[in-house]
Amino acid sequence: MEGSIISQLLIVLRYAYPFLIFLYFIIASTIALCLPSSDIHLLRRNDTVFRLLLLVILCFSLDGVVDVAGIIFWRLWPPQEDVIGLASCIFTFSIIAQSYWGTSNIVTWYWFHGAWAIGFFCDIFTAGLQCISSQNTHTVHPGLSATVHYSRLLLLSHASLAYIRCASFGIIFSVFLWQNYRKNRCSTSEEAPLLHSPDLSSSVRVDAATPSAIDPGLQNDWVLRFQKLAVLYPYVWPQKDYGVQIRIGLVGVCILVNNGINLLIPRQYGILVDCLGTSSEKNPWLQVAIFVTLRLLSSEAGIQFVRKMLWLPVEQYWEKALSTAAFSHVMCLSADFHDSTDPAELNMAIMSGNGISHIAEMACFQAIPAIFDLIIAITYLSIKFGPYEGLIIFATTVALIKFSLHTISSAKNQQRRVREK
Numbered sequence: 001m002e003g004s005i006i007s008q009l010l011i012v013l014r015y016a017y018p019f020l021i022f023l024y025f026i027i028a029s030t031i032a033l034c035l036p037s038s039d040i041h042l043l044r045r046n047d048t049v050f051r052l053l054l055l056v057i058l059c060f061s062l063d064g065v066v067d068v069a070g071i072i073f074w075r076l077w078p079p080q081e082d083v084i085g086l087a088s089c090i091f092t093f094s095i096i097a098q099s100y101w102g103t104s105n106i107v108t109w110y111w112f113h114g115a116w117a118i119g120f121f122c123d124i125f126t127a128g129l130q131c132i133s134s135q136n137t138h139t140v141h142p143g144l145s146a147t148v149h150y151s152r153l154l155l156l157s158h159a160s161l162a163y164i165r166c167a168s169f170g171i172i173f174s175v176f177l178w179q180n181y182r183k184n185r186c187s188t189s190e191e192a193p194l195l196h197s198p199d200l201s202s203s204v205r206v207d208a209a210t211p212s213a214i215d216p217g218l219q220n221d222w223v224l225r226f227q228k229l230a231v232l233y234p235y236v237w238p239q240k241d242y243g244v245q246i247r248i249g250l251v252g253v254c255i256l257v258n259n260g261i262n263l264l265i266p267r268q269y270g271i272l273v274d275c276l277g278t279s280s281e282k283n284p285w286l287q288v289a290i291f292v293t294l295r296l297l298s299s300e301a302g303i304q305f306v307r308k309m310l311w312l313p314v315e316q317y318w319e320k321a322l323s324t325a326a327f328s329h330v331m332c333l334s335a336d337f338h339d340s341t342d343p344a345e346l347n348m349a350i351m352s353g354n355g356i357s358h359i360a361e362m363a364c365f366q367a368i369p370a371i372f373d374l375i376i377a378i379t380y381l382s383i384k385f386g387p388y389e390g391l392i393i394f395a396t397t398v399a400l401i402k403f404s405l406h407t408i409s410s411a412k413n414q415q416r417r418v419r420e421k
Helices: 002-034 047-074 078-100 110-140 146-191 202-213 221-229 242-277 284-300 303-331 333-339 344-349 354-385 387-420
Strands: 042-044 106-109
Touching: 002 078, 002 110, 047 078, 047 146, 078 110, 078 387, 110 146, 202 387, 221 387, 242 284, 242 303, 242 354, 303 354, 354 387
Parallel strands: none
Antiparallel strands: 042 106
């Protein structure tokens, strides 16, 4: 009974380990890209950390070598969850290492340290469960046949590599703490006054303490960021226009319906092919009519047309609200500002407020539905054809996204260098 519980926990860890790390890394990266990082979240990139990340990837690769050795020499095939979990971990940490090394010399630390903390605890639990499982194997099989002996040897080898990964994560955190300590010490010494002022009056003390009392660095940085974003809330969400609110809700329903239709079309196509390819007495025209209806609903004249008509007043509301707010803000500035600023630049700044509506439209109608369709496709294909199919699609998609981002970044850097010349 205990052995089955440990086996179930190991299976859960195999799948949860890479999933949690990748999910955290994606969420942290998205937040870091949307919200500019303050100085307390920035640290200089360290080559030692990158080498330790390579050591972690090497340990996962050695796990694969151990499994291959078990297959070749002792005919001990690893279970499917071990192969999927191992390949996912190698892929996930390769992405993290590439992101760490591919960034500039200054990196945002919370992108990575949360993922490393998850890896540290998951490896500790995995190593402990594998050691317990090897002891249970020895207890259940006191004779220790050759197969059981080699199986126990493989478990202990995997546990040893997991402990090495834990040590690597521990060293990474030690490097981070030392780097953060040096940064705080340097900043404290730079901000210290050169001369100690003599006795000051109480009023002067209050005035001197006022800036530190409102220093944003002493407050919660995340709260300040979300407070800045909350300024846009009245212009994005119409609080008093209930008609526009209903249209936004109906647009969300249209997006969900369109995603559902995208899932049903290939399934209905398979049903139609099966109906035409067999000597069934059922009338295939019903399946043909259903397929044509789904294709019509997914076309530009179907759900997308309804969504565009519902979205048009929302887009007009956003453009009007943002342009009016930007114009009002500019007109409330001082006369000295208007005298020293080019009117063309002011006009461009006012009109650039419409970019927020375009970004929201791109996120709602392209990015989020694409991610939703991808999750559904990976889940459905994994259930239908096994987890290997889902892993292949997931790895291919992430690799394509990383390659596209790298290509776009390289092209922009090249254009920037050409303009500077």
